[in-house]
Structures are given as structure tokens and as C-alpha cells.
Amino acid sequence: MAEISWGYVALLLISVFIGSVSQVLLKKSANKTYDSPIKEYLNPLVIFAYILFFGTTLLAVFAYRGIPLSLGPVLEATGYIYVTFFGVYIFKERMTKKKLLALALIIGGIVIYAFGL
């Protein structure tokens, strides 16, 4: 994995983080009730979420200038960490030992993948 450059790794990690924020906004919108089906799709929250998502696809393209293709989906797995964090702090979901173990496996796997054993 000689061709990894850390600036581009950071760029993709930022992209994944923004993607998670976009997901949270969509979930927040899904939890609300709207007076019309059109408003369910065309409201500021949803539109902003999709703009963010669009931005993440562009950021990912720039990130791929400096990272191998195979590293992309590996770094995308960090999304589970952010989504869990938002779940606990915004949606007041419970944190369980098994979820903590799952996140530890994901992080550990990424470290093994990038740095070797």
C-alpha cells in the first residue's frame, strides 16, 4: 500500500463524515410529519441533505486522486462510527456492548488493512 497519501485519506474521511450528517438530516426529516407528500421530499432539510450528499460524491472523486480504489470502501466503513455517535447523541438510541464490539472490529480491521499486522 505504498501509494497512500494521507491528505487524500483525510479528504475521503471528511467525505464519509459529511455523508453521515446527510443521513442524519434525512432521518430527522423522516421522523417529522408533513401536511403534503410534496413537502415530505421538497423541504429545506431534505434538499440540504441531498446537496451535502452531492458534495460528498465530488469530494470522493478528489480523494481518489491519491488513494487506491480498494481503500475507498474500507474508509467508508468509518461511517458506522459517526452514525452510531449521532444515534446516541441526537436520537437517544442505546449503546450496547455488541455495537461497541462491532465498531472496535471495524476500526481494528481498518488499521490492519492500512498498516498491516
Place this chain on the structure above:
Amino acid sequence: MKSSVKVLLALHLLLAFYSLSNVASKYAAQVEFLSPAFIALYGAVLFILAIYALGWQQIIKRMPLTTAYANKAVTIIWGIIFGLIFFGEGVTLPMLIGAVVIMAGIVLFAIEDGRMQEEAEASLSKAEAAPLPLNSPASDEDTLSSDSSNEVS
């Protein structure tokens, strides 16, 4: 072939297709920003993501969400395979071990998330079925379920 196997197969075809969006992303990364080639490749990225979103909606109507999410872990394998095929990227043992560990994490996450979701839904429907105490403070949830609780009691 059983229909559940067909849905699983469709999901895996869809996930392989989705993984091609990263291939298009990386090709787009190698050409000049906003050049015709860039626009075509980036357009391909958005096209694949749109098809994926539509396909995913159809899949999760026919399969438990937990199963669908757990199977998403396979995109890591596609990343390694497509990296090798399209860009001649090397594959090392630590990469494969790391990939397996990450995938185990994703599958465990999906299973646990699904279990928690079910638990939350079960306790919600239980709360709706149970009669409310008469002098309970009126919160949003109370007003939502008060009609049905009156019928029960």
C-alpha cells in the same frame, strides 16, 4: 429457485453494480476537472448511485433491512477485486485479513442494530396497547395513544 434466494442474488448484483460507482469515481479522478471525460465519468457515478438508490428501495421491500445492511459489507471485497482488475492494485495478506475483520464488524453491527430496532418497536407497541393512568401528564406520546387506550379500558 426460492424467491428469497432471488432477492439475495439481486441484492448482490446491485452491490457489485454500486461498487462500479467507485471505479467511475477513480477514473474521473484521473482526468482534468470539468473536462468532457470528467463530466461523462462523474455523470456515470451519479447515474449508478441513482439506480442503486432505486434498486435498494425495491430490495428492502422484499428482504429484512438487517440482512440487506449486513450484506453491504461485500462492497469491501468488490473494492479489492475491482482495484486489481481496473487499476492493477496489489493485494496483500494484511489487506485481506483487515477486510475480513471489517466485514465481521459490519455484519455484527447490522445484526445488533436490527435487534435494537425490533426491541424499540416492540416496546412502542406495548406502550400503545397499555391503558394510561388517568392523571398522567399529557405528553405528545400520551395524546397519540390516548384514543386506543380508552377503547381498551
